[in-house]
Amino acid sequence: MTETEGYVDQAVTGIAEPQPMYKALRESTPVFRAPQAVVLSRLADIEMALKRTDLFSSNMDAVDLGNLRPLIPLQIDPPEHAKYRRILDPLFTPREMARREPYVTELVNEMIDRFAARGECDFHAEFAVPLPCTVFLQLLGLPLEDLDKFLEWKDGVIRPAGSTGYDDRHDASAGVAQQIYEYFDRAIDDHVANPRDDVLSAMIAAQIAGEPLSRxxxxxxxxxxLIAGLDTVTDSLDCFFVYLARHPEHRRQLIEQPDILPHAVEELLRWETPVPGVARVAMRDVEVGAARSARANGSARCSARPTPTPRSSPIPNWWTSPATRTGTAPSAAVRTGASAPTWRAWSCGWRCANSTAASRITRSSPAPSWSTPLPCARCKHCP
Structure with missing residues (x-):
């Protein structure tokens, strides 16, 4: 077995608790050549790759989900990225999220009420999946009865059946992607004809330099x-509550010190991120450390791995109090020009879920079952 094969095997089998693997990788081979990418795990290298968009692009070659065009704003580099942020950011301001927070909290309690009398639940199936999906549909003004269809589609593009790697992902997911385009094409027509108080109607009405967004x-x-709202938040909730099950002292801390919750959410996102890496495309030959990320056949991938407490970072392994917490640049939600503008929406969901569920779901199993982790850690069963 080669060193590369051993690393990939460890990535697949160790996803339930990957932090030791990340630590070993950072200390032994911080710039590592994997089969499909050069993997970075040192803070300085990661920051360089994420900020130097002239060298490392977020374009479509970084992640192929069967989409026909770049996903906005994720696969748009600066300076074009900024014009979309100017439209999307106002839709997710703290005031706007505060307006929607009571609804999310009420929804959390309703979902827990459905299984509270039984004294048990499958957290993944009965909470982590339906909560963010319901919030997503409500935000965009889409019918709740379409939930099962959306769940099937997001798995079809993120984990396409029959795909064995990067090379055949597009063909495996393209058919499902086309169904997504067709659905939203009809949804846009409906919202144009019948505007309402939701994010999709607001995007239709928005303008850039006096011009509306194109179809x-x-x-x-x-x-x-769809991908961010239905998959990433679900996977994060799974990771969060598995951690709290394994560390009941932190669950008690959340209940006894609710003021630390915003910082705890940030720290959980950094420590328990379900996303194994952030992919970028080398736009020309670049040498990082002792490895060269070559621009071969048009592109080469550079993957920045999560880094639990990077060298030279003051960030602790866990939160202690608001006074000791700082911004987490190397976290799952890396604050770069390519970070999703919907951060406050998902943060609102995570905050409501953690504050309410941590106090009401008092017993949980620390041994869930996990599916194949790539591209994201995914819990199949969490009693």
């Missing part, structure tokens, strides 16, 4: 929202 731009934003 293709709206579709590309909606495509990304």
């Amino acid at each position: 293709e731009e709206l579709l590309d934003i909606c495509f990304l929202f």
